[in-house]
Amino acid sequence: MTSHYVDEIEALADDVAIIDHGQIVAAGSTTTLAQQLGAPSLEAAYLRVTHFDERSEQIAQTRHQ
Numbered sequence: 001m002t003s004h005y006v007d008e009i010e011a012l013a014d015d016v017a018i019i020d021h022g023q024i025v026a027a028g029s030t031t032t033l034a035q036q037l038g039a040p041s042l043e044a045a046y047l048r049v050t051h052f053d054e055r056s057e058q059i060a061q062t063r064h065q
Contacts, residue, residue: 006043016042020050 017027039045
């Protein structure tokens with residue numbers, strides 16, 4: 001299953017892999033992955049490991065610098 005909706009992932013999956021530019025950058029249980037990454041939620045963990053910048057208006061915002 002693939003999804004961009006974190007609430008859907010948390011409801012339907014036991015494990016999750018976060019993929020950024022075709023590479024798995026984090027993987028683990030939906031209940032513990034955020035904690036392992038030091039994030040308050042799975043969504044915050046995704047934003048952290050993909051270097052997502054919510055202030056950016058460009059689609060290429062997850063490009064690694």
